[in-house]
Amino acid sequence: MHEKTRVQYREDLANLEQRGLEGLDMVVTVLDRTLEATQHADIELAELVIADDDRLDGRYLEVHQELITMLATQSPVATDLRLISALLHVMHGIERMGDQCVNIAKLIPITGNEPPADEEMQKRISMMGKQCRALINQAKRAFADRDLEMARDLVRQDDVVDNLNRECFRIAIEIGDDPDRREWAMTMLLAARSLERIGDNAVDIGEQVAYVVTGLFREFEDASHPGEVATVEAQP
Amino acid sequence: MNPAEKVSESPMTEPQREPRAEPASSPRPTIAVAEGQAKATRGRTHRDVGTVRLEGLHAYYGSNHAVRGVDLVFDPNEVTAIIGPSGCGKSTMVRCINRMHEEIPSARAEGKVVLDQIDLYNSAIDVVAVRRSIGMVFQKPNPFPTMSIVDNVTAGLRLTGAPRSEMKERAQDALQSAGLWDEVKDRLNNAGDGLSGGQQQRLCIARALAVDPEVLLMDEPCSALDPVGTLRIEELISQLRERVTIVIVTHNMQQAARVADTTAFMLNGEMVEVGQTEKMFTNPDDDRTEQYVTGKFG
Numbered sequence: 132m133h134e135k136t137r138v139q140y141r142e143d144l145a146n147l148e149q150r151g152l153e154g155l156d157m158v159v160t161v162l163d164r165t166l167e168a169t170q171h172a173d174i175e176l177a178e179l180v181i182a183d184d185d186r187l188d189g190r191y192l193e194v195h196q197e198l199i200t201m202l203a204t205q206s207p208v209a210t211d212l213r214l215i216s217a218l219l220h221v222m223h224g225i226e227r228m229g230d231q232c233v234n235i236a237k238l239i240p241i242t243g244n245e246p247p248a249d250e251e252m253q254k255r256i257s258m259m260g261k262q263c264r265a266l267i268n269q270a271k272r273a274f275a276d277r278d279l280e281m282a283r284d285l286v287r288q289d290d291v292v293d294n295l296n297r298e299c300f301r302i303a304i305e306i307g308d309d310p311d312r313r314e315w316a317m318t319m320l321l322a323a324r325s326l327e328r329i330g331d332n333a334v335d336i337g338e339q340v341a342y343v344v345t346g347l348f349r350e351f352e353d354a355s356h357p358g359e360v361a362t363v364e365a366q367p
Numbered sequence: 368m369n370p371a372e373k374v375s376e377s378p379m380t381e382p383q384r385e386p387r388a389e390p391a392s393s394p395r396p397t398i399a400v401a402e403g404q405a406k407a408t409r410g411r412t413h414r415d416v417g418t419v420r421l422e423g424l425h426a427y428y429g430s431n432h433a434v435r436g437v438d439l440v441f442d443p444n445e446v447t448a449i450i451g452p453s454g455c456g457k458s459t460m461v462r463c464i465n466r467m468h469e470e471i472p473s474a475r476a477e478g479k480v481v482l483d484q485i486d487l488y489n490s491a492i493d494v495v496a497v498r499r500s501i502g503m504v505f506q507k508p509n510p511f512p513t514m515s516i517v518d519n520v521t522a523g524l525r526l527t528g529a530p531r532s533e534m535k536e537r538a539q540d541a542l543q544s545a546g547l548w549d550e551v552k553d554r555l556n557n558a559g560d561g562l563s564g565g566q567q568q569r570l571c572i573a574r575a576l577a578v579d580p581e582v583l584l585m586d587e588p589c590s591a592l593d594p595v596g597t598l599r600i601e602e603l604i605s606q607l608r609e610r611v612t613i614v615i616v617t618h619n620m621q622q623a624a625r626v627a628d629t630t631a632f633m634l635n636g637e638m639v640e641v642g643q644t645e646k647m648f649t650n651p652d653d654d655r656t657e658q659y660v661t662g663k664f665g
Contacts, residue, residue: 136662136663136664137661137662137663140662206620206621207661208620208624208648208649208660208661209648209649209650209651209656209657209660209661210657210661211661212648212649213649213650346649346650
């Protein structure tokens with residue numbers, strides 16, 4: 132009675148998960164380019180980031196459609212259903228992270244060729260970028276390994292990004308009276324904000340890992356009730 | 368037709384049951400009181416009769432131990448689906464509820480089946496009365512082929528000695544409850560086996576409902592029907608849940624997910640997990656349930 136069944140379906144689902152999570156690798160590549168373009172005010176590279184977003188969107192649409200087809204044709208239940216639901220969220224997160232990179236890339240031409248950069252702020256944005264990169268990789272590993280601890284740890288890692296973002300804000304306020312420098316700082320603050328959002332998207336993926344593993348949807352941190360852990364039971 | 372199915376068509380008589388702990392002067396048998404309550408609450412969403420409780424139920428075919436100690440409660444107002452791979456004992460368990468299991472030679476059951484405080488395996492219980500209170504619908508529609516549609520519906524009623532004057536009205540009520548009235552009202556005297564498979568199945572449901580059962584057992588009621596016939600029956604099940612306690616055995620897990628409030632998963636004669644249907648299909652507790660519902664074995 133315990134013979135293997137639905138082998139093809141199982142392979143298809145595993146394959147779909149892999150292709151979905153590869154989207155996170157694609158985001159890492161895009162993020163690297165975005166950071167490099169920001170660091171060197173490289174407008175050409177920024178344009179490449181913007182143009183390349185179609186590839187990420189393509190992966191999102193493709194995997195999303197196949198997940199919907201699987202829901203329609205295979206009637207997945209239990210862990211399979213939770214996995215598909217989680218992957219739909221993850222794909223949405225991937226698409227959002229790609230868009231945040233595009234948002235940052237669009238700021239680069241605004242700052243101009245040799246911007247009046249503040250070294251301290253630039254350093255922090257660069258650190259934020261690296262931390263986001265680590266967060267995305269960790270989210271991917273946590274999902275692939277169904278590792279709840281690793282998923283929960285994303286909140287701690289994301290705090291680093293949030294703190295750097297606040298520091299950027301402080302630096303921008305104290306940047307002085309030079310209008311060019313102030314404009315640069317305000318623009319960079321938008322970039323920092325986008326990176327902060329990418330960190331949040333990575334934490335959201337962690338929450339989906341928890342859902343796949345436990346069947347409970349938990350917001351690791353609830354923005355409206357900071358410090359509390361919100362729990363929404365997935366079942367009545 | 369197997370011997371057990373024949374039994375359901377055997378003559379039914381008035382119930383003769385042990386009186387429950389009622390005032391001694393109560394002029395009516397307990398079961399009739401219970402039925403009266405059921406009628407009084409009809410149309411409302413809550414019934415308080417029709418609870419079936421299985422306690423340590425074992426069933427055997429000779430030396431084959433088919434059901435191994437099942438404890439389970441079927442709530443009134445609820446549809447309970449029994450799922451599990453072929454041969455896991457789900458049909459056998461359901462057949463024990465209206466004592467049809469024992470009709471098969473060498474078959475026997477142990478343990479308790481309790482309907483609203485009445486132990487159905489008590490030696491004083493009239494088996495025929497049990498089957499009147501607990502109706503059953505089978506995989507293959509089995510209308511009486513030589514009888515007209517209306518006679519099919521009233522077959523059980525006539526055997527209970529219901530007054531002739533009520534027959535027509537009760538037949539109409541049963542056919543309406545079974546969602547068949549509009550389709551057959553102009554040909555009530557035609558033969559029952561001239562109907563489509565889905566209609567025949569609803570005719571069998573009407574026949575079961577006509578004697579006003581408290582519980583309706585359905586053993587794969589849709590497996591011989593086309594998709595439209597299946598959906599009609601499923602719709603009917605959700606309408607009937609206010610009137611009878613429904614227990615449905617099904618191989619179709621999507622059907623269980625669609626119609627049942629509670630789902631019970633059986634494996635190798637044991638009850639593995641019972642829970643709210645939604646939970647059973649999104650996040651079951653037992654790994655074997657997970658394996659089964661996701662199709663990893665079956």
